[in-house]
Amino acid sequence: MIRALSITKSIHDWLYSSMSENMAHLVEMVLIALVYLAIFSVAGLFLVLIERRVAAWFQLRIGPNRVGFQGLLQTMADALKLVSKELTGTERADKFLYNLAPYFVIITALMALAVIPFTQDFQAFDINIGILFLIAISSIGVIGILLGGWSSNNKFALIGAMRSGVQTISYELSIGLSLLTMILITGSLQLSQIVEVQKNGWLIVQGHIPAIIAFMIYMIAGTAETNRAPFDMAEAESELGAGFHTEYSGMKFAYFFLAEFINMFIIAAIATTVFFGAWLSPFGITESIPILGVFWFLAKAMVLVFLMMWFRWTFPRLRVDQLLTLEWKYLLPLNLMNIVIMALIVWQNLIIRF
Amino acid sequence: MERIIFYVLAVIMIVFAIASVTSRKMLRSVIYLLFVLCGIAGIYFLIDYNFLAAIQLTVYAGGIIVLIIFSVLLVHHIEMELEIAKISKQILTSIACLLGLGLFLTTIYSYEFKVVENTLTTTTSDIGAALLSYGAGGFILPFEVISVLLLAAMIGAIIIAKGKKLTDKKDEIV
Numbered sequence: 001m002i003r004a005l006s007i008t009k010s011i012h013d014w015l016y017s018s019m020s021e022n023m024a025h026l027v028e029m030v031l032i033a034l035v036y037l038a039i040f041s042v043a044g045l046f047l048v049l050i051e052r053r054v055a056a057w058f059q060l061r062i063g064p065n066r067v068g069f070q071g072l073l074q075t076m077a078d079a080l081k082l083v084s085k086e087l088t089g090t091e092r093a094d095k096f097l098y099n100l101a102p103y104f105v106i107i108t109a110l111m112a113l114a115v116i117p118f119t120q121d122f123q124a125f126d127i128n129i130g131i132l133f134l135i136a137i138s139s140i141g142v143i144g145i146l147l148g149g150w151s152s153n154n155k156f157a158l159i160g161a162m163r164s165g166v167q168t169i170s171y172e173l174s175i176g177l178s179l180l181t182m183i184l185i186t187g188s189l190q191l192s193q194i195v196e197v198q199k200n201g202w203l204i205v206q207g208h209i210p211a212i213i214a215f216m217i218y219m220i221a222g223t224a225e226t227n228r229a230p231f232d233m234a235e236a237e238s239e240l241g242a243g244f245h246t247e248y249s250g251m252k253f254a255y256f257f258l259a260e261f262i263n264m265f266i267i268a269a270i271a272t273t274v275f276f277g278a279w280l281s282p283f284g285i286t287e288s289i290p291i292l293g294v295f296w297f298l299a300k301a302m303v304l305v306f307l308m309m310w311f312r313w314t315f316p317r318l319r320v321d322q323l324l325t326l327e328w329k330y331l332l333p334l335n336l337m338n339i340v341i342m343a344l345i346v347w348q349n350l351i352i353r354f
Numbered sequence: 355m356e357r358i359i360f361y362v363l364a365v366i367m368i369v370f371a372i373a374s375v376t377s378r379k380m381l382r383s384v385i386y387l388l389f390v391l392c393g394i395a396g397i398y399f400l401i402d403y404n405f406l407a408a409i410q411l412t413v414y415a416g417g418i419i420v421l422i423i424f425s426v427l428l429v430h431h432i433e434m435e436l437e438i439a440k441i442s443k444q445i446l447t448s449i450a451c452l453l454g455l456g457l458f459l460t461t462i463y464s465y466e467f468k469v470v471e472n473t474l475t476t477t478t479s480d481i482g483a484a485l486l487s488y489g490a491g492g493f494i495l496p497f498e499v500i501s502v503l504l505l506a507a508m509i510g511a512i513i514i515a516k517g518k519k520l521t522d523k524k525d526e527i528v
Contacts, residue, residue: 022355025355026355092432092433093432094379094381094382094432096382097381097382097385100385127404128404128475128477128478129404129405129408129478132405132408132409132412132478133404133408133411135408135412136408136409136411136412136415136416137411139411139412139415139416139417139420140411140415140416142416142420143388143415143419143420143423146420146423146424146427147381147385147423150381150423150426150427150432151381151432153432158427161427162424162427165420165423165424169420187479189478
């Protein structure tokens with residue numbers, strides 16, 4: 001099931017020649033897990049830095065620029081500081097659940113990373129129900145937030161957790177339905193297949209009007225799903241302290257923080273895969289150099305990440321009732337209508353293909 | 355390799371199932387139940403039944419467990435513990451459980467399982483076609499019955515949620 005990376009083909013062969021098959025399989029799994037953990041931590045730290053720089057840029061400040069070149073090592077230093085800090089907890093908190101909660105958030109983020117096609121060969125788990133798997137995984141992450149909020153034994157944390165739960169459950173529907181709209185064109189849930197279809201033009205071009213509507217709904221719902229501003233009721237600083245992670249300190253806080261940024265990247269990566277042709281280059285200009293796929297994928301994902309940061313530093317926060325009205329009264333009916341329109345377009349074969 | 359994974363999953367499931375019913379903290383037993391459900395999803399992944407595994411994760415782990423957690427958050431305080439049942443009740447429940455277990459075991463051991471070499475993974479379009487087919491082996495009737503049931507549940511939920519408002523309006527008209 002695990003597709004070996006072509007870059008590491010030699011490592012794969014060497015492992016199988018030097019050990020028994022089971023042992024090699026195990027070592028390979030551990031190696032892939034380590035690679036993804038490295039991606040997870042590096043990308044997470046890097047995204048935090050980008051967020052701070054972008055925020056500074058929007059607010060006409062300079063931002064962190066002292067540690068390393070242009071502040072590149074700033075978040076590394078922050079992480080080291082967080083590692084060395086004491087892990088505190090509240091009195092009479094449910095210690096077991098309190099310690100468990102960050103791992104839920106992190107493990108779901110890691111599992112989602114595994115199915116994302118960075119290039120043709122760089123995909124750990126090309127499952128035949130890719131999109132459905134991603135939706136399934138994203139619905140589990142919220143359990144970590146609910147647990148963290150409840151087991152802190154803190155009223156503000158509990159309120160933050162409840163808000164986050166309501167929000168995530170509602171907006172999951174929009175994410176699922178907007179992705180389903182695009183599935184109507186691809187006819188497959190497998191991510192590699194979805195990329196394959198887009199060799200005749202990215203899906204946002206193929207599906208034109210309904211695809212653009214679906215993309216807009218997806219980005220709104222995705223921002224809400226990651227609990228980011230303008231939908232950050234879960235950790236509204238002005239009213240709830242820090243929301244569900246008020247009581248967390250040190251590395252456990254950092255887990256929540258990193259997972260939030262990785263989730264943002266995952267939302268952008270899914271959008272890249274489904275709407276913008278994943279690792280495919282625009283008009284196939286670098287089709288002969290497959291290694292550049294990573295560059296295109298990351299470039300597209302970063303543009304979308306920048307879009308989400310732009311949302312965050314531009315829009316003011318919504319109220320909870322406004323948030324739920326937006327989802328249930330506007331996005332959901334629009335989405336259902338959009339699916340019907342898309343079905344008509346696919347049926348009448350009005351797709352734009354090159 | 356697969357055998358080892360199966361036994362690991364099975365042990366995880368059994369341990370957490372027992373922990374789930376013996377824990378006296380409500381939210382902890384919900385989380386143990388979540389681990390059991392994830393273990394079942396793992397077994398589906400192991401036999402390459404990806405669609406069912408994803409559905410298991412979405413519906414049970416992501417949907418039902420979140421709803422249970424919500425209701426626990428609403429009614430339960432962190433310092434509360436569940437009470438221990440009376441001895442007579444415990445004995446009664448254990449007898450019922452043993453009977454059920456015996457029934458399962460006799461059924462499983464009296465039936466001869468054939469090993470099927472299943473190399474084909476079921477695709478989502480197959481499942482969709484089976485759900486909508488009205489020929490032999492089609493599931494159109496249960497599918498429709500479930501949709502009617504869900505519609506009824508949704509209407510019921512709306513009536514409960516808006517109950518006061520609806521009756522007030524009626525009074526005004528009269």
